[in-house]
Amino acid sequence: MILQILPFDAGAHPGMAGSFTILDFPDPTDPELVYVERISGDELIEGHSEIRRFGVMFDQLRAMALSPRDSAVLIAEAAESMS
Numbered sequence: 001m002i003l004q005i006l007p008f009d010a011g012a013h014p015g016m017a018g019s020f021t022i023l024d025f026p027d028p029t030d031p032e033l034v035y036v037e038r039i040s041g042d043e044l045i046e047g048h049s050e051i052r053r054f055g056v057m058f059d060q061l062r063a064m065a066l067s068p069r070d071s072a073v074l075i076a077e078a079a080e081s082m083s
Contacts (some may be wrong), residue, residue, distance in 0.1 A: 004065035005074055013064055014057040022054055 006013060023033040034045040034054045045051070066074060 002068050003071055003075075004062060004068055005071040006061060006065040007074075010064050014060050020054055020057075022051070022058060 006015070018039070019037045021035045023035060025032070031046055032051050034051055036043045036045060045054070065071070
């Protein structure tokens with residue numbers, strides 16, 4: 001598992017509209033899906049072009065986020081400040 005934090009000072013980003021989860025299954029007959037949480041309700045999205053759009057958004061979020069190492073440092077510093 002890789003953990004990356006997107007700090008508040010990163011500014012506007014593609015995930016601001018709400019959270020989403022890209023679901024990919026080991027069985028090739030199961031379609032790839034995106035689960036989107038919105039204020040108006042949850043939605044399951046299918047379709048290659050829509051799935052690809054969310055994949056691009058995810059890649060942009062990863063690029064904007066702190067590295068896994070810097071994310072771990074930030075978590076450790078936050079935990080230290082609470083004790």
